[in-house]
Amino acid sequence: MGGYNHIEGEIPYIDLPKELLESKQWSSTTEEWKELCGKVREACEDYGCFTVGYDEIFPAEQREEFFMCMKDLFDLPYETKQKNSSDLHPANRGYIATSVVVPLYESLGVQNPIYLGQAQAFTDLMWPDGNPAFCRSMNSLSRNMRRLELLSMRMVLESYGIPTYYEAVAENSVASFRMMKYRPPPATDEVALGLIEHTDKSFLTILCKEQVKGFELLTKQGHWLQFSPLQKGNFLVIVGEIFEAWSNRKVRALEHRVVMRGDKARYSCALFMVPKDEEMIEVAKEFVDDDHPLLFRPFNFAAFVKYYNSNATSKNALQVYAGV
Numbered sequence: 001m002g003g004y005n006h007i008e009g010e011i012p013y014i015d016l017p018k019e020l021l022e023s024k025q026w027s028s029t030t031e032e033w034k035e036l037c038g039k040v041r042e043a044c045e046d047y048g049c050f051t052v053g054y055d056e057i058f059p060a061e062q063r064e065e066f067f068m069c070m071k072d073l074f075d076l077p078y079e080t081k082q083k084n085s086s087d088l089h090p091a092n093r094g095y096i097a098t099s100v101v102v103p104l105y106e107s108l109g110v111q112n113p114i115y116l117g118q119a120q121a122f123t124d125l126m127w128p129d130g131n132p133a134f135c136r137s138m139n140s141l142s143r144n145m146r147r148l149e150l151l152s153m154r155m156v157l158e159s160y161g162i163p164t165y166y167e168a169v170a171e172n173s174v175a176s177f178r179m180m181k182y183r184p185p186p187a188t189d190e191v192a193l194g195l196i197e198h199t200d201k202s203f204l205t206i207l208c209k210e211q212v213k214g215f216e217l218l219t220k221q222g223h224w225l226q227f228s229p230l231q232k233g234n235f236l237v238i239v240g241e242i243f244e245a246w247s248n249r250k251v252r253a254l255e256h257r258v259v260m261r262g263d264k265a266r267y268s269c270a271l272f273m274v275p276k277d278e279e280m281i282e283v284a285k286e287f288v289d290d291d292h293p294l295l296f297r298p299f300n301f302a303a304f305v306k307y308y309n310s311n312a313t314s315k316n317a318l319q320v321y322a323g324v
């Protein structure tokens with residue numbers, strides 16, 4: 001397996017040039033562009049994830065500022081956080097409080113904070129007296145993550161020779177932003193599950209991490225690998241189940257979990273590229289032939305989420321729900 005800039009702890013690191021991230025024109029015929037698209041695709045197929053650096057465009061200070069804001073958010077009273085609610089999408093658009101099921105985990109989801117109005121509405125809900133720093137910071141971080149998400153998607157499609165799907169995928173998806181806090185285990189020498197192993201219900205997920213360990217991923221060889229804070233790249237691009245289905249399993253959804261050790265709380269945030277509720281997910285015809293029979297029947301995204309939410313303990317929910 002070749003071609004990655006760097007593999008540390010078995011996760012590929014891909015150096016996406018600053019110009020590419022800044023540019024609005026993501027199409028090119030140069031060899032360099034093609035080669036880079038190939039690397040992104042290979043990472044999605046072989047690993048289900050890759051890391052990228054992003055410091056020039058989104059400096060560490062700005063990320064740190066947002067993580068400070070997030071601490072204030074989770075310090076708000078339960079009653080306030082609970083105002084952010086959603087029946088169909090508790091994880092993507094609502095508040096998940098710590099409970100017996102997830103004793104260390106707490107999260108708040110916001111739909112499309114890449115738009116200032118949406119970021120403002122959430123901020124007003126949490127801080128009726130205002131919190132402009134939070135609003136600005138969430139809006140700017142999520143916009144940068146969305147840019148990275150769209151670019152990654154574009155590059156994979158380009159590498160498969162089907163860039164024309166890009167517009168539809170981008171337009172028919174929403175940017176679901178989720179902020180998470182994990183409490184440390186009750187005793188410092190204890191190791192405790194922060195978030196159970198799962199694959200994301202997204203096309204792609206961009207994860208931004210603070211310097212507290214805990215993210216673990218299942219390698220193709222079947223062992224759990226800790227994502228080291230020293231690993232190059234501050235953003236992790238993760239393949240989700242929807243992309244796996246749409247590509248007829250050409251790309252692989254990454255199984256991951258969070259394991260808490262030590263005495264520090266952990267904060268993280270992620271942007272999920274999820275289909276709009278009404279969207280039908282249908283395997284792209286280019287991925288089906290005599291050697292690659294159709295693996296998933298067309299399914300509606302919201303109906304699948306509803307099924308998953310009521311059968312959350314079932315593994316391989318998508319396979320059970322939409323597998324041929």
Ligand SMILES: O=C(O)CCC(=O)C(=O)O
Nearest residue numbers: 178180200215258268270
């Ligand atoms: O907090 C993390 O690092 C991972 C979160 C995650 O996997 C998720 O929200 O789907």
Ligand SMILES: [Fe+2]
Nearest residue numbers: 198199200256
């Ligand atoms: Fe996840």
